[in-house]
Amino acid sequence: MKQHVLIRDYAVIALGSILYAASLCFYVYPRSFTFGGTSGLSVLLAAVLPLPASVMTVILNTVLMVLALLLLGRQFAVRTLVGSVLTTYSIAWIELLPFADRMQTPWIWSDLVLAVLWIALGTALLFSVNASSGGTDIVAVIITNKKPSLPVGRALFISDILIVAGAFVLFGMETGICSVIGLILKALLVDAFMAIGKRLKRKRKSNNTDIN
Numbered sequence: 001m002k003q004h005v006l007i008r009d010y011a012v013i014a015l016g017s018i019l020y021a022a023s024l025c026f027y028v029y030p031r032s033f034t035f036g037g038t039s040g041l042s043v044l045l046a047a048v049l050p051l052p053a054s055v056m057t058v059i060l061n062t063v064l065m066v067l068a069l070l071l072l073g074r075q076f077a078v079r080t081l082v083g084s085v086l087t088t089y090s091i092a093w094i095e096l097l098p099f100a101d102r103m104q105t106p107w108i109w110s111d112l113v114l115a116v117l118w119i120a121l122g123t124a125l126l127f128s129v130n131a132s133s134g135g136t137d138i139v140a141v142i143i144t145n146k147k148p149s150l151p152v153g154r155a156l157f158i159s160d161i162l163i164v165a166g167a168f169v170l171f172g173m174e175t176g177i178c179s180v181i182g183l184i185l186k187a188l189l190v191d192a193f194m195a196i197g198k199r200l201k202r203k204r205k206s207n208n209t210d211i212n
Contacts, residue, residue, distance in 0.1 A: 009129040013083050016125030020133050021090035023118035026103035027111045029053050032171050034164050034179040035119065035186050038064065038135030041163050047171070054091050061088060061134040068138045076130050076141065083126050084134030112178050116185045123186070124193030127152055136160055153191035157183060 027033065032047075042056035049056070061084050069077045094100055104111050126132050132141060140155040147155075164183045168176030 010082065012125050012129045013079060013131050014086055016122040017083050017086035017133060018090050019118050019122030019125070021087050022094055023115050023122065025091055025094040025100050027115035030101065030104055031108060031111050031115070032175050033112065033115055033182055034166065034171070034175070035116070035160065035182045054095065057091065058088055064136070064138050065134050068134070071142060072138070072145070079129065079131035080134055080138065083131045087133040108174070108178060112182050116182050116189060120186050120189035121193055123156070124190050124197065127190070127194060128197045136163070151191045152194060153187035156190060157187040
């Protein structure tokens with residue numbers, strides 16, 4: 001692989017990881033949203049265990065990262081390891097920002113939209129370069145490897161729906177409904193962003209062919 005392509009891919013991984021982590025710190029954790037993934041499961045576990053959600057996220061990501069190394073290809077495993085580490089440390093750094101706990105709006109629904117947009121964009125960026133932030137994204141990739149015709153957003157929905165259902169039990173109707181809507185929007189937006197990315201790649205390849 002050409003060096004400039006490799007540098008570009010890892011820059012995309014860094015950007016996607018930061019967007020994902022920022023959404024967690026600014027909106028997901030404070031609002032107790034549960035869109036699935038290790039972040040969602042961490043929110044649920046933090047409600048019943050004496051550990052903060054950020055610590056639970058580190059533990060769960062570590063376990064699933066081991067599975068990625070064992071079950072998926074080397075390139076995906078290495079890039080997911082980078083994405084997972086960057087996401088984890090970005091969470092720790094962003095939580096230290098003086099304005100981190102003041103990013104929420106007065107309206108839960110606007111925070112829901114912002115959280116989903118940031119997470120979906122970050123997830124799509126990572127998937128576009130054969131990487132992920134770790135967690136249940138790894139489960140979604142395993143599902144799509146077994147059934148390539150399944151859109152990745154739908155695979156994310158399948159891997160996360162049971163986690164989201166737990167929001168109804170622990171956080172009540174409002175948060176539960178927000179979490180289900182958020183998961184649906186996340187799945188749709190990830191597929192939409194991925195489709196846009198593929199069209200842009202095809203257009204870039206077509207332009208390069210025309211030039212040559």
